[in-house]
Amino acid sequence: MDSRHMQIGEVAARTELSLRTIRHYEETGLVIPSARSRGGFRLYTETDVARLMVIRRMKPLGFTLEQMRDLLAATDRLDSGELDTGEREALLERVRTFERAAEEQVEKLRVQLARAEDFAATLRGRLEEPAPAARP
Known part of the structure; x- marks a missing residue:
């Protein structure tokens, strides 16, 4: 299960996508952060990272x-x-x-x-x- 949450910076490092690109994918509805911190920061799970990787692989094709x-x-x-x-x-x-x-x-x-x-x-x-x- 996806119990561990990551902030956008860690997700960007893991996916090799820029923060701007990840935010763009959120704006377009492709990937929605699984949660928000009390301070309003986007929080992502392994499932969210896997979804971003699918997108990252589709883009150059x-x-x-x-x-x-x-x-x-x-x-x-x-x-x-x-x-x-x-x-x-x-x-x-x-x-x-x-x-x-x-x-x-x-x-x-x-x-x-x-x-x-x-x-x-x-x-x-x-x-x-x-x-x-x-x-x-």
């Missing part, structure tokens, strides 16, 4: 905030355990759709990485070429 919200809603509902078979299958299919989209983005990134590595190798080769003989 080009998912929109709305898509993030949709996936998180589906996984939240799946985690609730109060589903009939039809609803569970529909939610799993939504998650599968995101999994396929993530795999497509990963493949595109692999192609980009291969091209970048080829480019770097070309430059490295250029730098390793012997200098042409100087003309008198």
Whole structure:
């Protein structure tokens, strides 16, 4: 169970997200702090950190905030355990759709990485070429 609470600074350090980004995700409703301290400070749990990590992983793959919200809603509902078979299958299919989209983005990134590595190798080769003989 999530009994230990963390302040936003610790969450930022653990997720490698800025305080501003975490606050933005709160403003957009993606992650709501589980509690507030008596002084009004945001308090987060391990579940909140896990949710932020999902968002952090989705962002570089080009998912929109709305898509993030949709996936998180589906996984939240799946985690609730109060589903009939039809609803569970529909939610799993939504998650599968995101999994396929993530795999497509990963493949595109692999192609980009291969091209970048080829480019770097070309430059490295250029730098390793012997200098042409100087003309008198």
